Amino acid sequence: MKILYCRHNDVRLGFPVSCLMISLLGLSTVPQSHAQWTQFGGPNHAFKADTPALANSWPTQGPSKLWSRELGDGFSTILVDAGRLYTMYRAKEMEVVVCLSAETGDTIWEYAYDSSPLKGHWDEFGRGPRATPLLVDGLVYSIGVAGMMHCLDAKTGKPKWSHDLSSEFAATILEGGYASSPIEHEGKIIVLSGGSKQSIIAFDKTSGKVVWKSLSFANSYSTPVVMRIHGEDHIVALMGTHLIGVDPNSGELKWQFAAVTKVEENAPMPILVAEDTILITARHVGTRCVKVNRVNGKFEVSELWSTRKVRVYHGSVVLVDDHIYTSSSANPPHFLAALDTKTGKVKWRRRGLVRANVLYADRKLIILDANGELALATATPDDLVIHSKVKMLERFAWTAPTLVGTKLYLRDQRRIMALNLGL
Numbered sequence: 001m002k003i004l005y006c007r008h009n010d011v012r013l014g015f016p017v018s019c020l021m022i023s024l025l026g027l028s029t030v031p032q033s034h035a036q037w038t039q040f041g042g043p044n045h046a047f048k049a050d051t052p053a054l055a056n057s058w059p060t061q062g063p064s065k066l067w068s069r070e071l072g073d074g075f076s077t078i079l080v081d082a083g084r085l086y087t088m089y090r091a092k093e094m095e096v097v098v099c100l101s102a103e104t105g106d107t108i109w110e111y112a113y114d115s116s117p118l119k120g121h122w123d124e125f126g127r128g129p130r131a132t133p134l135l136v137d138g139l140v141y142s143i144g145v146a147g148m149m150h151c152l153d154a155k156t157g158k159p160k161w162s163h164d165l166s167s168e169f170a171a172t173i174l175e176g177g178y179a180s181s182p183i184e185h186e187g188k189i190i191v192l193s194g195g196s197k198q199s200i201i202a203f204d205k206t207s208g209k210v211v212w213k214s215l216s217f218a219n220s221y222s223t224p225v226v227m228r229i230h231g232e233d234h235i236v237a238l239m240g241t242h243l244i245g246v247d248p249n250s251g252e253l254k255w256q257f258a259a260v261t262k263v264e265e266n267a268p269m270p271i272l273v274a275e276d277t278i279l280i281t282a283r284h285v286g287t288r289c290v291k292v293n294r295v296n297g298k299f300e301v302s303e304l305w306s307t308r309k310v311r312v313y314h315g316s317v318v319l320v321d322d323h324i325y326t327s328s329s330a331n332p333p334h335f336l337a338a339l340d341t342k343t344g345k346v347k348w349r350r351r352g353l354v355r356a357n358v359l360y361a362d363r364k365l366i367i368l369d370a371n372g373e374l375a376l377a378t379a380t381p382d383d384l385v386i387h388s389k390v391k392m393l394e395r396f397a398w399t400a401p402t403l404v405g406t407k408l409y410l411r412d413q414r415r416i417m418a419l420n421l422g423l
Helices: 167-170
Strands: 003-008 011-016 064-070 079-081 082-091 094-101 107-114 134-136 139-143 148-153 159-163 182-183 188-195 200-204 208-215 225-227 233-237 242-246 253-258 271-274 277-282 287-296 298-307 317-320 323-328 335-340 346-350 357-361 364-368 371-377 386-393 402-403 407-411 415-420
Touching: 064 346, 079 134, 079 402, 082 188, 094 148, 107 148, 134 182, 159 167, 167 188, 167 200, 182 225, 182 233, 188 208, 225 271, 233 277, 253 298, 277 317, 277 323, 317 357, 323 357, 357 402
Parallel strands: none
Antiparallel strands: 003 011, 003 107, 064 415, 079 082, 082 094, 094 107, 134 139, 139 148, 148 159, 182 188, 188 200, 200 208, 225 233, 233 242, 242 253, 271 277, 277 287, 287 298, 317 323, 323 335, 335 346, 357 364, 364 371, 371 386, 402 407, 407 415
């Protein structure tokens, strides 16, 4: 019998599915004056935060720690909404979607289900979930490491609907596990599958029914993005071998651009750097800018430039004006880099932080590297100035930071914590 679990005040109880109970704590009534973090990458998937003034440097021991607690294995980033945090982790053979108090880190509810990684999964970096949940209109959408997808009530954790992307849609689950995060467009939840004639699927956000499924592109670890190009919405996805643009209403292919790699493991999201220009970067592809032209009512894609001097494995990329700031982390030596999106010219490269994620706020970069080093820096096209650096987490701290107001939320494979970056 499949067993689901709930957790209340750190006490774990098991119930048969037929008599599932969900534990509850009251909703926070703290007013929210800053943009919340309800999807992978935060507002606009940009890894940028609307914040008040942040401290310009930190004490030797690092920024003030508000709380810290144990969590399970996983790399899902942390969502924030109305005083609550949402993320995922693994507890033995159970995958868990968890809701925590943003103020204390205490568990509000958990939804756990049996799900093991599929055959061939790389266990070297753990077996926990990789994808980040999505919050839309009081619902949480999650996808686990083996492609188990759930829609849950954000207030209670009560399940609304679910799909097994692998068994139902022949989803391609790569060796590193399913890692693409769901996105929303006009009442539809969009996910990458990689299945034949169903490599992208749109589900009705309320019922979970398939609205459309289409195309036959190899899957990737990347999260799709809705972009406004030539006055139309496009779902833009960096699949295993191609960058594609898809009609969000029908699933029809609008355009494609070959981004073939010797290993189909593209991970970073594509970035719209101008009205019709998209930047992609990946471990084996390097970094490229392509232009989407509209000719006689049809879309055509041409490459503007490419470079292999910056190759992002799976970290975040921040666009500020005409430059990106990121961690080139395909192979050692690892370094932070600034790159001009108009020309493809690398402006600078700096060693010292390994396979890092970056976040931009208050004209500063917050940098978390894979070894748990947290840094505060100022980045310009001319230079990178690091103001503070301190070790806060342990190895394989691959989860991108989340910032709402002055509160920074971090996790590694063992712990989750909240820091205050205010003045």
